[in-house]
Amino acid sequence: MLKILKYSFYDLMRSRWSYVYFLFYLLLGFVLLFLNNDVSKAVITLMNIIIVLVPLIGTIFGIMYCYNSKEFTELLLAQPIPRRSIFLGQYLGVAGSLTFSLVFGLGIPFVIYGLFKSNAIFDFTLLLVTGAFLTMIFTALAFNIAISNENRIKGFGYAVLLWLFMAVIYDGLFLISLILFEEYPLDNFSLVATLLNPVDLSRTLILLKLDISALLGYTGAVFKQFFGTNAGLVISALMLLMWTVLPVWRIVFVAKRKDF
Amino acid sequence: MIKVENLYKKFGKNQVLDGLDLQIGKGGIIAVLGPNGSGKTTLIKCILGMVIPDKGSIEVMDTPIRRTWKYRSEINYMPQIADFPGNVRVRELFDMIRDLRQRPDRQEELVELFGLEPHMQKRLSTLSGGTKQKVNIVLTFMFDCPLLILDEPTTGLDPAALIRLKRLIREEHSRGKTILITSHIMEFVAEIADEVIYLLEGRIYFQGSVEELKKMTKQKNLEHAIAALTTTTADA
Missing domain, CATH: 3.40.50.300 (P-loop containing nucleotide triphosphate hydrolases)
Structure with a gap:
């Protein structure tokens, strides 16, 4: 598996798009730091971008890689390698190289700017960790779509829809339901609804660590009570982990039964 | 070398392999022939474990290949x-x-x-x-x-x-190696193959030497023999 991972990783690191992605974050990091002149503020702005962009890039890269490496996969299938290794290796290669671009693209400017001397280091690390999780989750979901759909156009369609749903539509539905049922106690509902969407979960997790949760009012207090504690943090981390493990498990499950 | 028993595979509504039985001994060049869509590639992919059969068993070098992959290190595809x-x-x-x-x-x-x-x-x-x-x-x-x-x-x-x-x-x-070849170029097959397997509608229709095939169809060259085989089965 490590060999497949190595080849997928190198293959991607050599491609132009990985550079573009890396340079984009590098540029973004520098620009934000220059404009804000403050690490904590830059982290907040960055969060808003990461929450939307990382899932999008993960989905698109994942689905593109799957379809583009079809020949590579078929070549490997005739070799003495178990299927699990082929698919897990490819998945980790893609998710790994994207995470690499994210962490180093953003890490370098912040470190140069003096991250280690600022007190935002924990927030920034949390941002990178959730970013890494989102990359892994959405790449895994994209692999799932690609492996279940032979038709590329359909696959791309589903992938974009998935992103749109998670990043935009889910929030809309969430808000509508809050307004519709405003007469009922909704703290637990909103808590669960937040936990069920990795994008929302990441956003809430970061926001609450950033000491701006006072702006969120009463619900914010409930959230703070939950996410702010260690138990909340652990549960959130477990949820993110679940969101990663389940799709990855399904990749292996489907791949083992598929005809090529 | 290869032993296939009662192999079934369906793609959608298309029954590609329909209870195929096959035995191939060690050594020799075996040509797998058949019209387009007769299941040649599917059979090969089943042997390689790239396509998973619905029913039936395959043994390569006396080991069942279900859920294993190590045997592929003995195959060049x-x-x-x-x-x-x-x-x-x-x-x-x-x-x-x-x-x-x-x-x-x-x-x-x-x-x-x-x-x-x-x-x-x-x-x-x-x-x-x-x-x-x-x-x-x-x-x-x-x-x-x-x-x-x-x-x-x-x-x-x-x-x-x-x-x-x-x-x-x-x-x-x-x-002393076993070589399985599919081809539509009959000259090539006639020149090189020891044994011919003719696949039709997901089953083995004929298995034997080129000479036997010619004798059976009363034709002088392989191309005509195969063509005769195809037309007689189409008429039947």
Whole structure:
């Protein structure tokens, strides 16, 4: 598996798009730091971008890689390698190289700017960790779509829809339901609804660590009570982990039964 | 060498393999023939474990292949259409497969035989169809394995390369290897095969030597014999 991972990783690191992605974050990091002149503020702005962009890039890269490496996969299938290794290796290669671009693209400017001397280091690390999780989750979901759909156009369609749903539509539905049922106690509902969407979960997790949760009012207090504690943090981390493990498990499950 | 029992495979509504039984002994060149869509490639892919049969069992070298993969290290497979990852260089592709297989190889010798040196640094997407097929041949023949499976190996080859390929196949044959070939070029089959398997509608319709086939259909050459076989079955 490590060999497949190595080849997928190198293959991607050599491609132009990985550079573009890396340079984009590098540029973004520098620009934000220059404009804000403050690490904590830059982290907040960055969060808003990461929450939307990382899932999008993960989905698109994942689905593109799957379809583009079809020949590579078929070549490997005739070799003495178990299927699990082929698919897990490819998945980790893609998710790994994207995470690499994210962490180093953003890490370098912040470190140069003096991250280690600022007190935002924990927030920034949390941002990178959730970013890494989102990359892994959405790449895994994209692999799932690609492996279940032979038709590329359909696959791309589903992938974009998935992103749109998670990043935009889910929030809309969430808000509508809050307004519709405003007469009922909704703290637990909103808590669960937040936990069920990795994008929302990441956003809430970061926001609450950033000491701006006072702006969120009463619900914010409930959230703070939950996410702010260690138990909340652990549960959130477990949820993110679940969101990663389940799709990855399904990749292996489907791949083992598929005809090529 | 290969033992297939009662093999069924359906793609959607299309029953591709319909209770196929097959036994192939050790050593020899066996041609798998049949009209388009008769299940040749599916059968090969089942043996390789790329397609998972609905029913039936396959044994390669006396071991059932279900849910295993190690037996593939004893097989060299040459796919029908040489589709390789486009942005990889020829040398990198060879290095990668060697790295994955981890056994002695004779890459240098074969690269020289097919005149691939000038292409070693090129990306696979820039190669012509015939050159890709040569890369495919080198990849298939560079390891020493008891079983070779070649799916349409002659596609796109120039006459010189074809002669070299035939020599290569004979060479492997003389080393006691089992070689499974599918082809639509009957001259090639007649020249090289010891045994013919004729597939029709997902079953073995005929298995025997080229001579037996000619005798059975009362034809003088293989091409006509196969054509006769196809038309008589179509009439039936």
